[in-house]
Amino acid sequence: MSRRLRGELLALPAGTPQSGPLHRQVYAHIRAAILSGRFAPGTRLPATRTLAAELGVARNTVLTAFEQLAAEGYLQARVGSGTFVAGELPGPLGATARVDAAVPAPAALSQRGARLLALRPPLGGTPARAFAVGVPATDAFPLALWQRLLAARGRERGLLDYAAAQGHAPLRIAIARHLTAARGVVCAPEQVIVLAATQQGLDLIARVLADSGDVAWLEEPGYRSVCQAWRGQGLRVEPVAVDAEGLNWQAATHPPPRLIYVTPSHQFPSGVVMSLPRRLALLERAVQDGAWIVEDDYDSEFRYAGRPLAALQGLDGGQRVLYLGTFAKSLFPGLRLAWLVVPPALVEAFVVARRLLDYHSPPLLQAVTADFIDQGHFAAHIRRMRGLYAERQAALLEAARRELAGAIELTPADTGLHLLGRLQHGRARHLSARAAVAGIALQALDEFHIGPCRREGLLFGYAATPPEAMHSAVQQLAALID
Known part of the structure; x- marks a missing residue:
């Protein structure tokens, strides 16, 4: 059961920074509270406006800190509900200073282990959000049929x-x-x-x-x-x-x-x-x-x-x-x-x-x-999903045409489960972080480059997003751009 916080962020954990840009201080304080276990998974944070008033800082300062924490997987926004501590955290629990000390020193690992630790890929495990890439329409999977097949084989x-x-x-x-x-x-x-x-x-x-x-x-x-x-x-x-x-x-x-x-x-x-x-x-x-x-x-x-x-x-x-x-x-x-x-x-x-x-x-x-x-169920399912995904792609393109014209250009595709949107202005990584706070999963094109990326783009996965949710998410994105 989630609980609402009020004023607790004013009691700063020991060892957290007391200097530097204000948004970094707020970021570090919230992250330390999450890693120490004071803010448990599922905990609801105050609204950014309320928290800014409690801390005596500008609301944009808190927004920037929330964006960074959401981009790193510590926070999740739920449309209409607020911002919560993620259920699956990107690192081990414990106070920040102790967490850093608990990670094995490179000398204690094999060369391969040290390389793997340095890569630090996203741990995943978070629920799919609007425009998540590579996620199919599990809401349209024939679950009752699958359960019958599973029950039949389960007796063997x-x-x-x-x-x-x-x-x-x-x-x-x-x-x-x-x-x-x-x-x-x-x-x-x-x-x-x-x-x-x-x-x-x-x-x-x-x-x-x-x-x-x-x-x-x-x-x-x-x-x-x-x-x-x-x-x-x-x-x-x-x-x-x-x-x-x-x-x-x-x-x-x-x-x-x-x-x-x-x-x-x-x-x-x-x-x-x-x-x-x-x-x-x-x-x-x-x-x-x-x-x-x-x-x-x-x-x-x-x-x-x-x-x-x-x-x-x-x-x-x-x-x-x-x-x-x-x-x-x-x-x-x-x-x-x-x-x-x-x-x-x-x-x-x-x-x-x-x-x-x-x-x-x-x-x-x-x-x-x-x-x-x-x-024959697999072939039939693929046929159904082709029709469904074609409809969802069309819904995304129509919503983008109405709400994102002049800001993001989306081009239809004959294949796949995502579209690449070209930004006419602005920074894709910054917009991606802001969208994450709003519960929208957009990945910037430069995340898929080893070298420098010369184009600003965002990936829109449409397969797992129903048309009504898609329209709402596009409207939220347009408001963020404005």
Whole structure:
């Protein structure tokens, strides 16, 4: 049960700063109170105007502190309810001074452990908010149907035991059949490895195919979790610019790569589709350099004009391409099931590595997912979601046309679950932080760059936001811009 605070922030925790800009002092005091446990998860903070009066500072000072705390994951705004301490905090609990001292010194960690600690990726676990990127419409998932399938399989005692590291055989067969028909992937069930997530696949690929110090090429802008995963394994990640045809590797001046990460069917986050000449040339370059191409086909099931584009993997029969996919977007993120298709010669090494890391994915959920596909529910669900997402994209574009004209330009897309908005004026990172306080999840384009970003943009995920909530969120965003 949440409680309302009044005046408690005036009792400042010991060790918090008493000098510096006022907004940094307010930020540090609130953060210290959260980390010490005085402000428990779910605690409601006073309104910014009330708090400013209590502290004797300008309201903008408190707003700036709240924006920073929300951007770092300490606070969450709930529309119509106020601002609360986040339920899932981004760091360990304890007073600030003690928290910093409790973190192991780099010398106490392995080199890999120190690298992982330095990366500090977002911990996640927070509820989806308006425009969250990469989140599907779980409100439209056929939950009653899923529960019936789950209940039927739940009576099988064999699914309570340990299982094969490569994955449940019927699920691998169903995945291979679907990828061959829908995505043009060339594979047999024996090449499919069932994983917990795409992120696990990226980690496995680095462990099995690359050594510390090897060069990996990553799209710029690109999926930042790839950079974090591979840098955590000691790889030298080099950004390669994306142009209108996709990864522009011809312009790269980096050393020859061991790994090349691409999202050719719907480049993340720009939305560019890699051209056929660029795909063929990239495959040839990979052969010349002895490199492996990692194709992440994260959301290409959702194409709203024509059939989904064929995968890059099918162009060379999967000889130099490792193909990643996930059910997180097509079904729901909590399922924690994904897949990796590898060339036949690499299967044994990957299966052994998977077994050593975490043995296998849950057999019961694998069996239910296989039934969902085999009985035709998966194909029907994808068809329904294509129509739903097309409607939600149209609702976002219409709301943006009415409320954001002259400030943010959104362009329609034939594929995917998000749109990239170009800012006509202003700073995207600043607007993103202000939107977070209002309960709106917008990621700035520069967050997906390793090097400098010369364009101001924001990512709008629309799949999980119903039209009525979308219109309200766009109006809030327009008010923030004003």
